[in-house]
Amino acid sequence: MGDPLQDQCTVIELASSGQVIEISNKISYFDGLASIVEADLTALSPDKIPVGWRDSDVHGELQFGFAGIEKNLPMVTGSARVTVDAVCQRCLEPMQFEVQIEPKLLLLSSEQSVDGYDEFEVWELAETELRPKDIVEELLIMALPLSAMHNKTADCKVLSVNDEGREELVRPFATLRSQMIQNEKDLI
Ligand SMILES: [Zn+2]
Numbered sequence: 001m002g003d004p005l006q007d008q009c010t011v012i013e014l015a016s017s018g019q020v021i022e023i024s025n026k027i028s029y030f031d032g033l034a035s036i037v038e039a040d041l042t043a044l045s046p047d048k049i050p051v052g053w054r055d056s057d058v059h060g061e062l063q064f065g066f067a068g069i070e071k072n073l074p075m076v077t078g079s080a081r082v083t084v085d086a087v088c089q090r091c092l093e094p095m096q097f098e099v100q101i102e103p104k105l106l107l108l109s110s111e112q113s114v115d116g117y118d119e120f121e122v123w124e125l126a127e128t129e130l131r132p133k134d135i136v137e138e139l140l141i142m143a144l145p146l147s148a149m150h151n152k153t154a155d156c157k158v159l160s161v162n163d164e165g166r167e168e169l170v171r172p173f174a175t176l177r178s179q180m181i182q183n184e185k186d187l188i
Helices: 011-016 031-041 132-143 157-161 173-187
Strands: 020-026 057-067 073-087 094-101 104-109 121-125
Touching: 011 057, 011 073, 031 073, 031 132, 057 132, 073 132, 094 132
Parallel strands: 104 121
Antiparallel strands: 020 057, 057 073, 073 094, 073 104
16 A cells, blocks of 8 residues: 555546545655754754654645536645744744644646635646645645744743843844853853
8 A cells, every 4th residue: 555645646536536635644754844844953952952853743634526616626625733843033942833734725737727716725736646745745834934933921031031122032132142041041
């Protein structure tokens, strides 16, 4: 048995069989996503890089089918979520955030265009075949925040140490500040 996420399949095959694909893989399975996460984590000192970041589970499901009154437009719907390790851009400490996607895509060739399907996004197919994995991976990458930061003040080292002057806590001061905090810790 192949891996249905990994297998190349024609869109028509996937849609007409109503293929349901379970997603239950580690982040490391999605090489492109994993290399982005890895590059981000290199900002941490090696001892702070979360040991198991590659093993974080990506869970979800894709369902293929047809949309449209004539049921002739290949589509995929579903959802997936994953907890990603990252570096807080404010305090430069490790953090985690959840990425969730809920695709609702029409799988169309570049010549096709449709009106009246506003609830769908159009996924333009370069060829008639696709790898379901590529869709999941690309959507997860697009869903990554541009800049990750601790949500809660209490979690963020910079904000919890000094609640004043938040305005100036943007980079490039963050590096300096985390250094200062580290120095303070060393003094204790
Ligand atoms: Zn933070």
